[in-house]
Amino acid sequence: MREIFVKTCQDASTKARNGYIDLPHGRVITPAFMPVGTNGTVKGIYHDKVEAIGYRLILGNTYHLYLRPGTDVIGQFGGLHEFSNWNHNILTDSGGFQIFSLPGLRKVKKEGVSFQSHIDGSRHFFSPEKVVDIQHILGSDIAMTLDYCTPPDITYKKAIEALKITEEWGQRSVDHVKSISDFRGNLFAIVQGNFFRDLRKESAEFVSSLDTPGIAIGGLSVGEKPEVFKDFLAYTMDMLPENKPRYVMGIGSPDYLLEAVQDGVDIFDCVMATRMARHGTVFTDDGPISLSKAQWAFDKGPIESGCTCDACTRYSRAYLRHMFKAEEMFGGMLATEHNLTYLYHLMERTREAIQKGCFADFKKDYLERYYFKKQD
Amino acid sequence: MREIFVKTCQDASTKARNGYIDLPHGRVITPAFMPVGTNGTVKGIYHDKVEAIGYRLILGNTYHLYLRPGTDVIGQFGGLHEFSNWNHNILTDSGGFQIFSLPGLRKVKKEGVSFQSHIDGSRHFFSPEKVVDIQHILGSDIAMTLDYCTPPDITYKKAIEALKITEEWGQRSVDHVKSISDFRGNLFAIVQGNFFRDLRKESAEFVSSLDTPGIAIGGLSVGEKPEVFKDFLAYTMDMLPENKPRYVMGIGSPDYLLEAVQDGVDIFDCVMATRMARHGTVFTDDGPISLSKAQWAFDKGPIESGCTCDACTRYSRAYLRHMFKAEEMFGGMLATEHNLTYLYHLMERTREAIQKGCFADFKKDYLERYYFKKQD
Numbered sequence: 001m002r003e004i005f006v007k008t009c010q011d012a013s014t015k016a017r018n019g020y021i022d023l024p025h026g027r028v029i030t031p032a033f034m035p036v037g038t039n040g041t042v043k044g045i046y047h048d049k050v051e052a053i054g055y056r057l058i059l060g061n062t063y064h065l066y067l068r069p070g071t072d073v074i075g076q077f078g079g080l081h082e083f084s085n086w087n088h089n090i091l092t093d094s095g096g097f098q099i100f101s102l103p104g105l106r107k108v109k110k111e112g113v114s115f116q117s118h119i120d121g122s123r124h125f126f127s128p129e130k131v132v133d134i135q136h137i138l139g140s141d142i143a144m145t146l147d148y149c150t151p152p153d154i155t156y157k158k159a160i161e162a163l164k165i166t167e168e169w170g171q172r173s174v175d176h177v178k179s180i181s182d183f184r185g186n187l188f189a190i191v192q193g194n195f196f197r198d199l200r201k202e203s204a205e206f207v208s209s210l211d212t213p214g215i216a217i218g219g220l221s222v223g224e225k226p227e228v229f230k231d232f233l234a235y236t237m238d239m240l241p242e243n244k245p246r247y248v249m250g251i252g253s254p255d256y257l258l259e260a261v262q263d264g265v266d267i268f269d270c271v272m273a274t275r276m277a278r279h280g281t282v283f284t285d286d287g288p289i290s291l292s293k294a295q296w297a298f299d300k301g302p303i304e305s306g307c308t309c310d311a312c313t314r315y316s317r318a319y320l321r322h323m324f325k326a327e328e329m330f331g332g333m334l335a336t337e338h339n340l341t342y343l344y345h346l347m348e349r350t351r352e353a354i355q356k357g358c359f360a361d362f363k364k365d366y367l368e369r370y371y372f373k374k375q376d
Numbered sequence: 377m378r379e380i381f382v383k384t385c386q387d388a389s390t391k392a393r394n395g396y397i398d399l400p401h402g403r404v405i406t407p408a409f410m411p412v413g414t415n416g417t418v419k420g421i422y423h424d425k426v427e428a429i430g431y432r433l434i435l436g437n438t439y440h441l442y443l444r445p446g447t448d449v450i451g452q453f454g455g456l457h458e459f460s461n462w463n464h465n466i467l468t469d470s471g472g473f474q475i476f477s478l479p480g481l482r483k484v485k486k487e488g489v490s491f492q493s494h495i496d497g498s499r500h501f502f503s504p505e506k507v508v509d510i511q512h513i514l515g516s517d518i519a520m521t522l523d524y525c526t527p528p529d530i531t532y533k534k535a536i537e538a539l540k541i542t543e544e545w546g547q548r549s550v551d552h553v554k555s556i557s558d559f560r561g562n563l564f565a566i567v568q569g570n571f572f573r574d575l576r577k578e579s580a581e582f583v584s585s586l587d588t589p590g591i592a593i594g595g596l597s598v599g600e601k602p603e604v605f606k607d608f609l610a611y612t613m614d615m616l617p618e619n620k621p622r623y624v625m626g627i628g629s630p631d632y633l634l635e636a637v638q639d640g641v642d643i644f645d646c647v648m649a650t651r652m653a654r655h656g657t658v659f660t661d662d663g664p665i666s667l668s669k670a671q672w673a674f675d676k677g678p679i680e681s682g683c684t685c686d687a688c689t690r691y692s693r694a695y696l697r698h699m700f701k702a703e704e705m706f707g708g709m710l711a712t713e714h715n716l717t718y719l720y721h722l723m724e725r726t727r728e729a730i731q732k733g734c735f736a737d738f739k740k741d742y743l744e745r746y747y748f749k750k751q752d
Contacts (some may be wrong), residue, residue: 041699041706046686069673069698076674077694085690297445298452310422314461318453322445323417329705330417 004186004213005030005245005266012357015237015264016350021057021214021245023141024184025081025089028057030245031261031350033252033343034091034269038064040074040084043274044329044336047086053309053337053344056088057141059269062134063095063102067117067124071137079139091142091269092135093249094190095126097218100149108148108165128169129176132187140185142247144216145173147190152224159194166192167206174210188214188247191236195224200232204239215240216247217265221256230259237263254283254346254370258363261350273343277335280324282311283342287370291335296321309341310334380562380589381406381621381642388733391613391640392726397433397590397621399517400560401457401465404433406621407637407726409628409719410467410645414440416450416460419650420705420712423462429685429713429720432464433517435645438510439471439478443493443500447513455515467518467645468511469625470566471502473594476525484524484541504545505552508563516561518623520592521549523566528600535570542568543582550586564590564623567612571600576608580615591616592623593641597632606635613639630659630722630746634739637726649719653711656700658687659718663746667711672697685717686710 009018021028035042035050038061042050050058060080065071077083080090099106104116112127128146135143146169148162170189177187189207193199207215217236220229233248240246245266251257252270260268273283280291284304291303302312303320311320311334323331353362385394397404411418411426414437418426426434436456441447453459456466475482480492488503504522511519522545524538546565553563565583569575583591593612596605609624616622621642627633628646636644649659656667660680667679678688679696687696687710699707729738 039698039702039704040695041704044705044709046706046709064702068702069694073674073694073698077676077692083692083695085695298449300453316453316459318445318449319416319459319461322415322449326415326440326444328415328417329420329708330422332705333420333422333709 002186002213003243005243007242009355011354011359013360014262016261016354016359017264017266018351018354019245019266021266023057023089023186025087025141026056028089028267029351030266031257031347032057032267033257033273033347034059034267035340036061036269036271036274037084037086038271039068040065040080042336042340044278044332045274045340047084049337050086050340051088053341054348055340055344057267058086058088058090060084060090060092060138060140061095061098062092062131062138062144063098065092065138066095066134067119071134075137079137081139089141090139091247091267092138092140092144094131094135094144094146096144096147096190097149097249099126110165110168112146112169113148128173132173132176132180135185136180136183142214143177143185143187145170145187145189147192147218149192149219150194152195152222154194156196156199159196159199163193163199163203166190167203170207170210174212186213188212188216190216190218190249191240192219194219195228195232197235200236201239204236208239208241212244214245214247216249218249220248221250226255229256233260233265234263237265252343254343255367257343257346258350258366261354262359262363273339274336277339278332280320280331280335282335282338283346285366285369286372291317291320291331292324293321303338304342307338307341307345309338311338378562378589379619381619383618385731387730387735389736390638392637392730392735393640393642394727394730395621395642397642399433399465399562401463401517402432404465404643405727406642407633407723408433408643409633409649409723410435410643411716412437412645412647412650413460413462414647415444416441416456418712418716420654420708421650421716423460425713426462426716427464429717430724431716431720433643434462434464434466436460436466436468436514436516437471437474438468438507438514438520439474441468441514442471442510443495447510451513455513457515465517466515467623467643468514468516468520470507470511470520470522472520472523472566473525473625475502486541486544488522488545489524504549508549508552508556511561512556512559518590519553519561519563521546521563521565521588523568523594525568525595526570528571528598530570532572532575535572535575539569539575539579542566543579546583546586550588562589564588564592566592566594566625567616568595570595571604571608573611576612577615580612584615584617588620590621590623592625594625596624597626605632609636609641610639613641628719630719631743633719633722634726634742637730638735638739649715650712653715654708656696656707656711658711658714659722661742661745662748667693667696667707668700669697679714680718683714683717683721685714687714
């Protein structure tokens with residue numbers, strides 16, 4: 001197994017850590033948030049702006065890209081980087097989450113999962129091997145194993161069944177990657193186990209034993225209470241090896257990010273920052289605010305003073321409010337740029353705090369202010 | 377009356393002319409197409425990209441901006457330039473076209489027109505004086521007189537009535553501007569007269585006699601056949617003074633633009649370029665193409681080879697097709713940038729042809745190719 005992660009600094013009083021991951025398209029400094037580009041575009045923003053903000057690793061969705069435009073199209077271009085003109089790293093998920101959460105019939109067997117496209121209802125079949133092959137065609141720098149995702153309210157019996165399948169698929173994915181001589185990506189296996197402690201433990205130990213350069217934690221932030229998220233994240237993280245990069249899937253709010261960093265998580269992704277932005281909600285140090293509100297009608301100030309994004313350096317809250325009231329797409333474009341800039345800077349501040357050995361204080365102070373205005 | 381237009385070159389065999397208009401926010405080289413920024417944003421594109429393409433004059437809509445965000449908001453910022461962070465020139469229309477074409481009740485009297493907001497049905501009243509005042513608050517570099525716009529199928533009697541009111545409003549607008557000591561903009565009066573030759577003539581002569589630095593031609597490209605448009609445009613243009621800039625409202629397709637240039641028109645605007653773009657249709661020298669078509673699924677080529685826009689230098693037709701099929705807003709963003717770049721370059725080519733004295737040939741060759749593929 002190649003080692004791709006190097007830890008450069010350990011926080012004094014928490015498990016938070018600085019480091020970097022070396023990937024085919026360059027180095028990624030961690031902890032790092034990853035913007036989501038489901039269809040080969042981070043919604044509402046030019047790739048060169050994503051790059052200029054500082055991002056070096058974004059997501060693509062295997063399920064979506066497989067269905068549309070298809071691997072025949074992307075393969076002809078030599079991969080997703082070339083097709084979408086993004087010259088830094090791409091992580092692709094395995095499609096498991098989409099297959100099990102989007103509408104449409106699905107049927108799971110040991111061999112794999114058959115499912116219907118959410119676009120046109122057409123029938124498809126994913127095996128763990130096929131999902132690796134698709135990500136190979138996409139040219140992913142980090143690829144994920146196919147997993148059987150379950151909602152938070154299932155029985156223990158169902159959770160065991162799903163976990164066993166996830167484990168078998170994980171092993172088969174690892175084996176299959178070894179059979180592809182020119183596989184340049186890095187396969188991460190995914191910890192599942194729903195919200196059962198023993199299953200989480202079994203999964204964490206199994207995934208840790210697999211010969212993969214990195215580990216992902218799935219099945220969290222799926223509707224459970226924040227305390228449950230915190231509890232299960234910390235519990236799971238405790239069982240993972242130090243020398244591999246750890247990725248928590250599907251978290252993207254400042255409070256969840258800081259919680260994950262505290263537990264030693266290195267990378268995370270979420271559509272939240274960009275989706276919220278398109279609906280006019282933006283991050284600030286005083287918590288998220290809705291730009292559509294009447295209170296900004298005459299406000300000449302920026303979203304967040306000191307922020308370096310175009311929205312903050314060139315436009316007022318009043319202008320942004322007007323954009324959202326008039327349903328102008330430029331509102332979503334500017335808010336997207338702000339939210340991605342905000343999260344990038346938050347990670348910079350986080351890395352600095354770890355370096356200074358004061359992450360716990362930083363987190364406490366940050367969240368105190370972040371939650372304070374929410375009570376309004 | 378200040379003279380703001382200087383003719384720099386006359387085409388050898390047509391009425392096409394090169395020149396420039398000096399405005400409060402700088403010089404505009406003509407003939408020039410103006411992108412439309414209805415609500416204080418050219419839809420789907422950053423103002424700095426509009427500027428980088430080369431545009432120095434864009435439109436804002438008085439009717440829309442008056443209703444939302446309102447002159448109290450924009451006035452507090454010192455005008456539309458500051459509010460929308462556009463440091464070049466802005467032309468605002470008078471709202472006449474919107475009042476008479478958007479849904480809602482309206483009632484015309486000599487004093488002005490009462491109408492309902494298309495947003496919330498609220499009642500408002502525009503007099504010619506008030507419309508000048510609104511544009512004064514917006515800080516328009518070119519302002520327009522309130523006009524009574526009529527559809528192409530009305531009776532002669534109705535057309536006369538409307539014209540008389542337009543003329544009275546035109547005179548009152550000119551008088552009112554003179555009473556505003558710090559009015560920095562340039563008021564243009566509008567030729568109307570529907571599709572009746574004698575009324576067009578009367579209107580052209582009346583507007584020419586008014587003390588305004590420029591003249592607009594309204595009431596064309598409102599659904600009439602291309603031959604009728606050509607006929608009435610040429611007929612009207614023949615009666616306008618040479619020393620004033622001439623503006624045809626609401627045209628934006630390459631064929632209509634070249635037709636207007638041939639008659640000596642200097643500036644024009646239309647939402648077509650940006651609206652089409654958001655629906656996936658882009659200009660090429662071989663005519664407009666729809667990017668959603670299956671034929672581009674594997675096409676590695678750009679929309680138009682040689683085009684300098686981001687869409688053409690960084691992305692393939694296949695990628696753009698994928699953006700539109702996946703309903704990604706980035707498709708509209710890229711197509712908007714292309715269409716505005718295309719029209720800017722078309723105007724550059726036009727100005728060059730005029731300078732070389734070969735505009736007629738340029739137009740003929742261009743349209744031959746432009747229309748050829750349309751027959752597909």
